[in-house]
Structure formats: structure tokens, C-alpha cells
Amino acid sequence: MMSRIALLNWTPLLVLALLLAGCETTGSRSFGLIEAQRQTIDNVISVEPGLTWNKVRSSKFTGNIEVWTLDGPTLNTLMFFTGVPDGEPLFVRRAVNQKSVEQPPVFKSDMNPFEIQELLEATMARNFQTTIADSRGLRPQLIDQGRGFRFDTSLVGRDEVERHGVFVGTIQRNKLYGAWFQGAKHHYFYRYLGEYDRIIESAQLLIKAESD
Amino acid sequence: MCSLALWSLMRDVTAQFTMDDAVLHPGYRPEEGSDEEGLWRMMDRAEGNLQLSRFVVRDPQLNEFISDMICRLGKDYCPDIRAYVVRTPYFNASMAPNGMMQIWTGLLLRCSDEAQLAAIVGHEMGHYIHRHSIQRFRDVRNKAGLSAFLGLGLAAAGAGWAGNITDLALTASIFSFSREQEREADSVGLEIMARAGYTPVAAHEVWQQLLAEQEVSTADRTQNVMFASHPAPEERLVTLREQAELLDGERGERGYERFRESLAGVRQQIVDDELRLRQYGRSEVVFDRLIAQSPKDGLLWYAKGEVYRKRAEPGDLKRALDAYQTALDTDSAPPETYRSIVLVELKQGNKAKARSTLDLYLEKYPEAADADSLQMLFY
Numbered sequence A: 001m002m003s004r005i006a007l008l009n010w011t012p013l014l015v016l017a018l019l020l021a022g023c024e025t026t027g028s029r030s031f032g033l034i035e036a037q038r039q040t041i042d043n044v045i046s047v048e049p050g051l052t053w054n055k056v057r058s059s060k061f062t063g064n065i066e067v068w069t070l071d072g073p074t075l076n077t078l079m080f081f082t083g084v085p086d087g088e089p090l091f092v093r094r095a096v097n098q099k100s101v102e103q104p105p106v107f108k109s110d111m112n113p114f115e116i117q118e119l120l121e122a123t124m125a126r127n128f129q130t131t132i133a134d135s136r137g138l139r140p141q142l143i144d145q146g147r148g149f150r151f152d153t154s155l156v157g158r159d160e161v162e163r164h165g166v167f168v169g170t171i172q173r174n175k176l177y178g179a180w181f182q183g184a185k186h187h188y189f190y191r192y193l194g195e196y197d198r199i200i201e202s203a204q205l206l207i208k209a210e211s212d
Numbered sequence B: 001m002c003s004l005a006l007w008s009l010m011r012d013v014t015a016q017f018t019m020d021d022a023v024l025h026p027g028y029r030p031e032e033g034s035d036e037e038g039l040w041r042m043m044d045r046a047e048g049n050l051q052l053s054r055f056v057v058r059d060p061q062l063n064e065f066i067s068d069m070i071c072r073l074g075k076d077y078c079p080d081i082r083a084y085v086v087r088t089p090y091f092n093a094s095m096a097p098n099g100m101m102q103i104w105t106g107l108l109l110r111c112s113d114e115a116q117l118a119a120i121v122g123h124e125m126g127h128y129i130h131r132h133s134i135q136r137f138r139d140v141r142n143k144a145g146l147s148a149f150l151g152l153g154l155a156a157a158g159a160g161w162a163g164n165i166t167d168l169a170l171t172a173s174i175f176s177f178s179r180e181q182e183r184e185a186d187s188v189g190l191e192i193m194a195r196a197g198y199t200p201v202a203a204h205e206v207w208q209q210l211l212a213e214q215e216v217s218t219a220d221r222t223q224n225v226m227f228a229s230h231p232a233p234e235e236r237l238v239t240l241r242e243q244a245e246l247l248d249g250e251r252g253e254r255g256y257e258r259f260r261e262s263l264a265g266v267r268q269q270i271v272d273d274e275l276r277l278r279q280y281g282r283s284e285v286v287f288d289r290l291i292a293q294s295p296k297d298g299l300l301w302y303a304k305g306e307v308y309r310k311r312a313e314p315g316d317l318k319r320a321l322d323a324y325q326t327a328l329d330t331d332s333a334p335p336e337t338y339r340s341i342v343l344v345e346l347k348q349g350n351k352a353k354a355r356s357t358l359d360l361y362l363e364k365y366p367e368a369a370d371a372d373s374l375q376m377l378f379y
């Protein structure tokens, strides 16, 4: 027998949805202002942005990274890699239930640029929980007068939003340094590509001065 | 992150359910104004989103095959069930109370033949026909409230892919069933597949294969969506085997060729999605098993090579080259096999061999999009 129960009250569902959506709160404590002047990131990378950025203090990702944004992390992010050592992932989602999480793919210092491109693609797929993650167009890029490389990325997240991106990186003293800018395809990525290039052009690696 | 905090909070909610012996009849619609209708409406909305999703695999050949199989299994229920193949690289299928079925591509990769897939689909139909989700829904809601019920959904989705509320709609396992319900779905599923003429032993095989994979996995069992809701795989294996024997287990159709042909259009994508997870031990088990079944399949040998190249532990580069060579000896190696040989030879310092392989690659595939990228590695 089927019991008759009054139509369910959907309010708790709404509350839960808001609770979950609220995870990426935009409170002022979550962000720090980055002025349009020379900035040092984690004492290893120095850049000079042309716009005012926000440092994301409560990024859902963690690792040897620093994350900036212009319009909020869901719309665009600039992720600096401040020296990923051999055997460590590029970045991971902040862990929830450690024991049940699969091993992330890791950086190895003998990887060539093509393999770094493959690694970022795998890292994207894992951390954005998607199968639609691609990279292409690997090419050389000068960084602080040294040899580096550059490639393009694209992904569709679980929110079905298509994001385009560009990564520039270099391996120095067995560590990976780089900057990956990505944003929602329409507007939030292409609008600021010039700013990204300007930041890359201004980049200095402080590790050289330190140890040479 | 917050949703996962919730997740750990909710996963402790355990609940007994009371058997509702009302079996769903073909063409069933819930009574207007009932809680079941509310649940169906929620699922209809989720299905509306799913229909627009870029993660749904649209390949016509594969979709035709799946609908045919569902009608063969479901018989009178056929018009009530709508199946979607979802591009997610894990072993799972699910069925919502409104008739929306999801089949993940990771499940398709792992089935050896149509009969194995029919076993999993039959199991999901068992949950559907016996209306397990509404039972679960009422039970958990009465005990702990609706948010706990949704929390169970998050738990079942597996930590790796449980995210925000839109995920919840997309994710297959919204319902976490009780052990009793799982047993019922197992035996009903077995009956369904056997009646449709599929080989009954395929049901325990497919679980056994999953268990073998799990043994080399770096994550614990709860990570796997199917294990999360099915706590005693060893026990179910025994039961399924016993029940299959009663049904004259080896008889019936395997559907190996048809299964293979139907997957042809999406196989490389499914293999690439698996490789990108970089769960090397698990992938090795999967590809070795598939290779044992189809030793002349170049794509599988390429995939095996990729597992070793990316893992790059001592001895792996040699293993990778051997696998790529075996792939090239078949008539079905993907073009990327040459590219991967270039990468391995470079890693080993064999620049001349890398160069000649690259030349061969570009000669055979002048359109290769990654040609310039590979040239760059030689400087």
C-alpha cells in the first residue's frame, strides 16, 4: 500500500542550494587587493600588472600556487606556480576526505614542455571534475630573458561553462614556475589577454639572483 | 569544499527502510499531489539539464544500441525509460524514479560485452521497477529530513566528483540504497537479463572485474561510486554466481561483436578519458583484461604504452616502447602512437631515433596538429 503524504515542503532544498552556492563567498576577507604596480609573489616571482587584481585567499585549490582574479574566481583566474618541486602535483583541490581521494598526477623535473602540457591537462580534468579538458599549440616563450614555453587550454566545468586559458612556464633548478590565466570564453578571457601578456613580459624570476 | 563538509556530516545517516511491496507497472505515473510526484518533478528538472549537457555522448550508433538493449531488457517498460550516456570516466549507471537512466562511459570501457552491460542495466531497472528511490526518500526524510537525503546523494557520488548542487543533478547516484534493496536489484536484474537471453554469469563477472581493479586502486573503496552504495562486493559475488547457476548460467548471448561495433565511434575518447585520470595501476588492470580479450587491438596496446610512459617508473619506458611497437604491428594503432614513441625516445636521449620517428609520423599524418609542438622539443 502506498501511503498518502502531503506534498513535500521544498524549502529545505532551497536552503541547501544556497548553502552550497555560498561556498564561494565573496566576502572582503577572502580577497586582498593587488595594486597595478610591481608585486612579488611568494618571494620568487616578480611581476608588474597593469590593472588592479584581487588575490584569492580562500581558493578551493592548494599547492605551490598563488591565485589572482579580476572578476571573481568563477569568471577568471590567474594562477602563479611558485616553484613546484619534483614529485608534487601542480595543485589539488583542498582535501575533504583524504583517505578516499585518488593519487593526483605529479610533476617530475625531467618533464619536457609537451609533458607539462599533458600534466596540466590531467590536472585540469581532475580538479575541475571534467572530461572536457584540452590543451594545444605548444610554442617557445621568452621569460625573463630565459627559455620558457607557452600553450593554450580549454575546459568545460561541471557548471557547463566553457573556459579558455593560456599557460606560460619554465623549469629552473628542477622546479616549475609559471602563470596560467583562464576565464569564461566569452568576454572574461579574451578581454584580459593583453594584460596577461603584459604581466608575462614584466616577469622576473628572483631565484636566479638568490643562487647565482 | 563546503558541500563535502556536509558530505561527511551526512554520510553517517543510516536508515532502515520498510519494504513497500508495490511494484511499478508499465506506464505508471505518480498520484497528483503526492510526495512521489514531487520527487519525479525534481528528477524531470534534472533530466532537462542533462539533455542540454555537453557531457552527454550524442553518438547515434551508440545511442541506438543502448535504446535497443533497454527495450530488449525492459520489454513493456521500454517507453518509460530514457537512457543517457554520460562522459564520466568511472564505473557507474543509475536510474532515477522518473525513468531517466544514466550510463557512464567508464562503465562502457569496463564491460567486456553486451551481456555484462545488460547485467548492470538490469540491476538499475530492478531498483526502478521496485521503486526503491521513493522508499529510500520517505524513509530518510522521515528520520532525518530532506537535507540528509540529499546528503546521501552527495556521499554516493564519490568524493572525487561530488561538487555543487548542479553536480548533484548531473551525478548519477542521487540515491544510496540499502543493502536489502541492492540484493533485490541484483536478483531482479539477473532475472531481467536472463529472460532477455543474455548469459547470466556475466553479472558476477562484471563485479569481479571491478573488484580486481579496486584492489590496485590508490583510493579506498568508498571512492568508487558503485562500491559506496554496495558495501559487500564479495558477498554479492557469491550470491550472483549461485543464482546464475540456477538459471543455467553459461547459456545465452554475449553480444561481443555488436557491443564492440556500437562503441567504435567513441572508443578512443573513452580510452583517453581513462588515461587522463593517471590511475596507473587501475588502468593497467583494465587494459590488460581488454587486451586478453582482443589481442589484435592497436588502440588498447597504445593505451597500455601510455600508462607506462606517463607513470615513468624504472623499466616503464622500455615497457611503453614494447607496447607501442605491438600497437604498430596491428592495423589499428592510433596516429598518436608515433608521437608517443618520439617522446619516449627523447626521454631516453635517443635523438636520432626520435627524429626518424617524428619524420615517419609527419609523413603518415601530415595534418598532425601537434607537429610544431614536437619540433620544439628538439632544440
Ligand SMILES: [Zn+2]
Pocket (backbone or CB within 6 Å): B123, B127, B177, B182, B185, B229
Ligand atoms: Zn544498486
